[in-house]
Amino acid sequence: xxxxxxxxxxxxxxxxxxxxxxxxxxxxxxxxxxxxxxxxxxxxxxxxxxxxxxxxxxxxxxxxxxxxxxxxxxxxxxxxxxxxxxxxxxxxxxxxxxxxxxxxxxxxxxxxxxxxxxxxxxxxxxxxxxxxxxxxxxxxxxxxxxxxxxxxxxxxxxxxxxxxxxxxxxxxxxxxxxxxxxxxxxxxxxxxxxxxxxxxxxxxxxxxxxxxxxxxxxxxxxxxxxxxxxxxxxxxxxxxxxxxxxxxxxxxxxxxxxxxxxxxxxxxxxxxxxxxxxxxxxxxxxxxxxxxxxxxxxxxxxxxxxxxxxxxxxxxxxxxxxxxxxxxxxxxxxxxxxxxxxxxxxxxxxxxxxxxxxxxxxxxxxxxxxxxxxxxxxxxxxxxxxxxxxxxxxxxxxxxxxxxxxxxxxxxxxxxxxxxxxxxxxxxxxxxxxxxxxxxxxxxxxxxxxxxxxxxxxxxxxxxxxxxxxxxxxxxxxxxxxxxxxxxxxxxxxxxxxxxxxxxxxxxxxxxxxxxxxxxxxxxxxxxxxxxxxxxxxxxxxxxxxxxxxxxxxxxxxxxxxxxxxxxxxxxxxxxxxxxxxxxxxxxxxxxxxxxxxxxxxxxxxxxxxxxxxxxxxxxxxxxxxxxxxxxxxxxxxxxxxxxxxxxxxxxxxxxxxxxxxxxxxxxxxxxxxxxxxxxxxxxxxxxxxxxxxxxxxxxxxxxxxxxxxxxxxxxxxxxxxxxx
Numbered sequence: 061x062x063x064x065x066x067x068x069x070x071x072x073x074x075x076x077x078x079x080x081x082x083x084x085x086x087x088x089x090x091x092x093x094x095x096x097x098x099x100x101x102x103x104x105x106x107x108x109x110x111x112x113x114x115x116x117x118x119x120x121x122x123x124x125x126x127x128x129x130x131x132x133x134x135x136x137x138x139x140x141x142x143x144x145x146x147x148x149x150x151x152x153x154x155x156x157x158x159x160x161x162x163x164x165x166x167x168x169x170x171x172x173x174x175x176x177x178x179x180x181x182x183x184x185x186x187x188x189x190x191x192x193x194x195x196x197x198x199x200x201x202x203x204x205x206x207x208x209x210x211x212x213x214x215x216x217x218x219x220x221x222x223x224x225x226x227x228x229x230x231x232x233x234x235x236x237x238x239x240x241x242x243x244x245x246x247x248x249x250x251x252x253x254x255x256x257x258x259x260x261x262x263x264x265x266x267x268x269x270x271x272x273x274x275x276x277x278x279x280x281x282x283x284x285x286x287x288x289x290x291x292x293x294x295x296x297x298x299x300x301x302x303x304x305x306x307x308x309x310x311x312x313x314x315x316x317x318x319x320x321x322x323x324x325x326x327x328x329x330x331x332x333x334x335x336x337x338x339x340x341x342x343x344x345x346x347x348x349x350x351x352x353x354x355x356x357x358x359x360x361x362x363x364x365x366x367x368x369x370x371x372x373x374x375x376x377x378x379x380x381x382x383x384x385x386x387x388x389x390x391x392x393x394x395x396x397x398x399x400x401x402x403x404x405x406x407x408x409x410x411x412x413x414x415x416x417x418x419x420x421x422x423x424x425x426x427x428x429x430x431x432x433x434x435x436x437x438x439x440x441x442x443x444x445x446x447x448x449x450x451x452x453x454x455x456x457x458x459x460x461x462x463x464x465x466x467x468x469x470x471x472x473x474x475x476x477x478x479x480x481x482x483x484x485x486x487x488x489x490x491x492x493x494x495x496x497x498x499x500x501x502x503x504x505x506x507x508x509x510x511x512x513x514x515x516x517x518x519x520x521x522x523x524x525x526x527x528x529x530x531x532x533x534x535x536x537x538x539x540x541x542x543x544x545x546x547x548x549x550x551x552x553x554x555x556x557x558x559x560x561x562x563x564x565x566x567x568x569x570x571x572x573x574x575x576x577x578x579x580x581x582x583x584x585x586x587x588x589x590x591x592x593x594x595x596x597x598x599x600x601x602x603x604x605x606x607x608x609x610x611x612x613x614x615x616x617x618x619x620x621x622x623x624x625x626x627x628x629x630x631x632x633x634x635x636x637x638x639x640x641x642x643x644x645x646x647x648x649x650x651x652x653x654x655x656x657x658x659x660x661x662x663x664x665x666x667x668x669x670x671x672x673x674x675x676x677x678x679x680x681x682x683x684x685x686x687x688x689x690x691x692x693x694x695x696x697x698x699x700x701x702x703x704x705x706x707x708x709x710x711x712x713x714x715x716x717x718x719x720x721x722x723x724x725x726x727x728x729x730x731x732x733x734x735x736x737x738x739x740x741x742x743x744x745x746x747x748x749x750x751x752x753x754x755x756x757x758x759x760x761x762x763x764x765x766x767x768x769x770x771x772x773x774x775x776x777x778x779x780x781x782x783x784x785x
Contacts (some may be wrong), residue, residue: 173240428443443627
């Protein structure tokens with residue numbers, strides 16, 4: 061136990077030199093925009109809390125760092141932890157560490173409820189009732205500390221206890237939610253643990269509760285006293301026996317969620333601290349990838365011995381490959397119906413060449429690595445493929461599951477009774493939910509050695525909803541094996557939901573999202589930093605631990621600032637004065653790849669909103685000063701075609717029958733009213749200009765290791781307007 065536990069707290073007793081202490085507290089409160097009184101009261105109240113040494117050490121390790129984790133060079137932003145903020149100030153004292161330990165638990169609850177409970181605890185133990193912060197002030201303090209404490213792993217402990225207790229199934233739900241305790245229960249738990257751990261007193265803690273509350277309470281007891289409780293089931297069967305623990309928990313089945321907390325002293329007297337109905341609200345928090353998937357797969361498919369789990373274990377690798385191959389991201393009328401898989405009788409010049417759609421997700425090897433991790437499979441070098449014409453339902457274990465389900469399922473398809481969803485259809489939908497999570501996780505590139513943290517919410521978030529747009533798309537592919545058109549930028553929205561960022565103001569600005577920082581994790585698209593147009597992993601996301609800081613101020617959101625679209629096209633003879641569009645010219649001689657824009661540079665323009673940054677990309681080297689939305693380049697890249705061929709990339713392009721124009725990154729299209737014309741943007745190996753070409757939002761052909769002739773032929777076949785050299 062960390063230090064002696066006081067019964068009451070007082071600001072006067074906690075500050076031997078009030079001026080010196082207040083100086084640091086004022087600086088910390090100012091840094092996080094919280095009230096000084098809330099910070100002082102929180103630290104002083106910490107002296108009354110029972111908190112294990114392990115928890116205090118963890119709080120110190122989370123709140124003491126003051127370094128920069130990373131620098132986002134292209135925007136000159138810093139990501140990291142600020143020296144002198146509230147967490148840093150509190151971790152300097154033992155009482156502050158205990159308070160941080162309690163707040164780490166409260167962060168898994170609704171912030172307003174947590175603030176009300178904290179206010180009740182502080183009021184109950186205060187010597188001077190006039191120096192008590194309001195619930196609103198305490199809520200702001202909890203929010204300020206959350207970015208430090210989000211990685212405390214308390215929520216992960218709750219998930220672990222939920223899985224451990226899953227042998228006891230509620231009669232009302234196969235997989236009951238994990239509910240949070242109400243305010244009275246929270247106050248009673250803190251009081252009970254304080255009484256249990258006071259020096260010189262021999263007591264026992266008795267708790268009776270339901271299965272939905274037990275995981276949170278077990279995690280809280282282990283968190284505070286360093287020892288798990290002994291647990292028995294409703295029929296008195298021991299679920300966990302811990303001889304060294306003085307805390308005992310009994311599970312009960314009740315019509316309503318119920319909890320009873322009692323203290324038994326050394327002579328057998330029982331003091332009932334709380335008898336209460338619990339809240340129906342569920343917990344939330346950041347957890348590791350493995351913990352998240354253990355809970356998700358257990359809830360969707362049951363234990364590893366269940367038929368549905370064995371079927372999912374077989375199906376998911378094939379399903380990931382099928383979705384990877386069949387999702388289409390084009391919404392343009394000219395190319396949304398284009399299926400390159402069906403291209404036949406290619407011209408002889410294209411023999412040995414490849415043309416692929418831009419792929420938001422990384423290479424299959426990376427997805428296989430995620431699968432190996434979350435399913436505990438043997439090492440898969442890549443994703444297995446279905447036989448031509450085969451569906452997920454045709455796999456051997458899935459086929460056995462379907463036949464088993466048909467014998468008992470009473471849906472329209474199986475028994476022609478109607479009124480219920482087919483259980484096998486539900487299995488396909490649950491598999492789709494799992495595939496959606498795996499594909500999104502494969503996008504994450506964490507700057508934390510422990511990996512990215514996922515946002516868990518009991519009953520999960522919208523990505524676990526069978527009606528989620530991404531899940532619906534995947535279900536369609538798994539059901540009929542046909543391509544499905546999907547907006548690539550919506551993948552970012554799914555990722556933000558999984559990371560917990562859409563719970564905040566992000567949901568209001570999804571269409572302009574570019575970067576966000578919540579729950580101690582900052583996320584942005586990798587391509588904005590590299591500006592390299594690769595055919596795979598276009599929507600990869602960088603996850604860096606820490607807070608987003610620009611010019612010494614913290615921000616939670618960065619939005620793309622849409623300023624202009626493509627300029628109206630002018631033909632050369634209509635142009636007046638020197639403009640960047642004037643350089644468009646028709647090719648009348650052999651053409652070789654080159655970098656005609658080596659002297660052009662791009663720059664980033666950062667503006668400040670009320671509580672966010674707004675960013676656009678521009679090139680001052682073009683006379684028209686084009687200012688663009690950088691996220692449009694991502695949308696265009698996944699709708700573009702990436703071409704490779706066996707020919708020498710430097711091969712000179714012979715004159716073709718189609719009209720070819722040398723165009724610019726500002727306006728890559730050929731002049732209008734030129735039927736069949738194709739533009740060529742000569743920016744060979746100039747990644748910034750290649751990226752800037754796509755910021756207008758239009759797809760084209762992206763030249764890889766390929767000659768110009770093959771690129772132009774594919775461009776014409778796909779009815780696209782330009783080639784990015």
